[in-house]
Amino acid sequence: MKNNSDLLEKLDEIAREVEPVIYEALSENASPEFQEVLLYPIETGGKRIRPAVVLLSCEAAGGVPEKALNAAAAIELVHNYTLIIDDIIDHGEIRRGRPTLWKKYGLTMALLAAVQYREVISELLLKSENSKRLLSIVDYYIMRLVEGERLDVLFEQFGREDEPYVVDHRRTNVSFEDYINMITRKTSSLYEASAMMGAVEAGAEERVIEAFREFGLNLGISFQIVDDLLDLFGSASETGKQIGKDIIEHKLGNMLILKGLERIYGDEKQFFLNVLRSKQISKEDLEKALEILLRTGVRENAIREAWLYAEKAKSSLSIIPDSKAKKTLLELADYVVYRNK
Amino acid sequence: MKNNSDLLEKLDEIAREVEPVIYEALSENASPEFQEVLLYPIETGGKRIRPAVVLLSCEAAGGVPEKALNAAAAIELVHNYTLIIDDIIDHGEIRRGRPTLWKKYGLTMALLAAVQYREVISELLLKSENSKRLLSIVDYYIMRLVEGERLDVLFEQFGREDEPYVVDHRRTNVSFEDYINMITRKTSSLYEASAMMGAVEAGAEERVIEAFREFGLNLGISFQIVDDLLDLFGSASETGKQIGKDIIEHKLGNMLILKGLERIYGDEKQFFLNVLRSKQISKEDLEKALEILLRTGVRENAIREAWLYAEKAKSSLSIIPDSKAKKTLLELADYVVYRNK
DSSP: OOOOHHHHHHHHHHHHHHHHHHHHHHHHTSOHHHHHHHHHHHHTOOOOHHHHHHHHHHHHTTOOGGGGHHHHHHHHHHHHHHHHHHHHHTTOOEETTEEOHHHHHOHHHHHHHHHHHHHHHHHHHHTSTTHHHHHHHHHHHHHHHHHHHHHHHHTBOSOOTTOHHHHHHOOSOOOHHHHHHHHIIIIIHHHHHHHHHHHHHTTOOHHHHHHHHHHHHHHHHHHHHHHHHHHHHSOHHHHSSOTTHHHHTTBSOSHHHHHHHHTOOHHHHHHHHHHHTOSSOOHHHHHHHHHHHHHHTHHHHHHHHHHHHHHHHHHHGGGSOOOHHHHHHHHHHHHHHHOOO | OOOOHHHHHHHHHHHHHHHHHHHHHHHHTSOHHHHHHHHHHHHTOOOOHHHHHHHHHHHHTTOOGGGGHHHHHHHHHHHHHHHHHHHHHTTOOEETTEEOHHHHHOHHHHHHHHHHHHHHHHHHHHTSTTHHHHHHHHHHHHHHHHHHHHHHHHTBOSOOTTOHHHHHHOOSOOOHHHHHHHHIIIIIHHHHHHHHHHHHHTTOOHHHHHHHHHHHHHHHHHHHHHHHHHHHHSOHHHHSSOTTHHHHTTBSOSHHHHHHHHTOOHHHHHHHHHHHTOSSOOHHHHHHHHHHHHHHTHHHHHHHHHHHHHHHHHHHGGGSOOOHHHHHHHHHHHHHHHOOO
16 A cells, blocks of 8 residues: 555644544533543544544535534544443453543443533534534434444344343344444444535535535445454554454454354354354464454455445545545545554 | 322323323334333333423413423433433432333443433434524533532442542532532433423523523422432332432432431441441341431421422522413422422
8 A cells, every 4th residue: 555644644633633622622511520531532542533534524525624623523522422332331441552431430430421422522513503414413323323333232142141132132143234234333324424514514515415425434334344354353552452352252243253154164163153152262262263264365355345345435525526635535545444553 | 288189180191292202202213123122211101290391381481382392302311311321320220110221121222222312312302493502401401410420429438449430539528518519410400401491492581591490400409309308218119219229329419318417426327327338238227227317307307408499499480470380380399399209
């Protein structure tokens, strides 16, 4: 892949613009004693891709990106809001190389912070001229995300014995279509919302907003497939996450696990299924499972699939006139495929 | 107290009007498999006092109550949203005589339902002509409620050893002023929001909206003091809750416990503090603690305090012209003090 230092610099620049808005919004409405908890998830950084999509979409749709700053801050908060809750649901203890919010401050504070985040999101969106439209976009996509998360959990092949609903509704058969449907909801939702909000803040017409939505949809699918890949074959030091977390968490809702299982047979398949359904997995078994997956070629398959969706994302913007911002969005689509974290 | 069968009939009538709106809003945006989870907290009933405050305030402020139906449904959903999260925070297993949502369906589904509730609330409020105002009221008061809940937890005298933040910030000295400040946030918030939203939907002027806010504020304080009383001296079969839950949960943020502790000395005080700080409390010790409290006279004290705030609530409405709806609101203020559940 070509050198992407320009893009990374642009992402950094955007992060520096959005961060003060996020900090102020979180601090403004909370007692000093609570601010420490609220700011923690933001301090740990993150790639800030979603706010970049908001600002770049606004500019590419002919708007002034400054007008979309509140929306950009809001979508980054939505992302962090869902991560706080995800980490509770998945019992995740490490995120971005640091303890997760519930692990650091306890469940009560993590839950109260999540509720507070959601209100700060509305406060930010209420400042916009287009607040009603922005609020309905955010509403709609958070509900889609909830459905995606619900499906992701139901696609798990073991665990949660203390959660009657999950045990009763667990899916043992998951098709590739089911998988795409799930990640569209779980992951594309916020990319769709980001791209649409940027276009809305630019005052774009509906067919332009729709083009940006499609861009976000496909970018999100590409993003999640690469996330699945990095979960299994990434570098822990780069991603800040534990390698093989999806196997440890019994997830069938990972493209490489799902497709890999279709390509192995006999003892190997049995071994892999056993690992996926084990309460505790040894380091050796995890490594053996990853090695089996690697041999099936799903890694290359996933890269190709991610690349196809990134290309789809790029062509969604064909009706948008060329500009520097549009060029950066196209580069972002490439970056999503070839990133290491 | 005078016969309140008229009031209870009116509350029932309002519940019957609001319920279909709640059911439709929850069902509309969720897959059938998830609807079961979402509807469960609503099926278990509840007093529906908050939506009644919305509709009656709208009417008393000169509006058409039908216009406030979505706001009434929304505030009942806010109430249930906070209960879902409260029950997780307090490890509460029984509510309204049935298992709590997390206990019934597991933590994951309870969290996803809570997130979904919050979006459905916005969807309902976005339907109003006054949506921006209603949404900022709801935002603001949910954030106040979060702060109240945070303080309530920090006023606990024991437990949550797995929650570092709580252990570090626990308050051992709580004044009556601190208590009122905490319950104003924890409980009055949604009453203030309810009364204001009703007035806003009536198109009332600011000083009228402010009068309704004050009504809600004082009604909420009265309501919480009586809740504290019922927690300790109510009837489990009527309240649907375990008696003495606040003692079991180590809460200093209960008016009767707080005031009672100021009135006992020596061995009795030590015994009471030990009970409040015990991991496990025997039935006998709980009964003895309640008996000590009863002898201090805090029960009568709490009733008087609740009555004073109810009177304050009523006089907040003095600038509002008399009407049937206003009369019902005044009756509601009395009911809040003299209710058994």
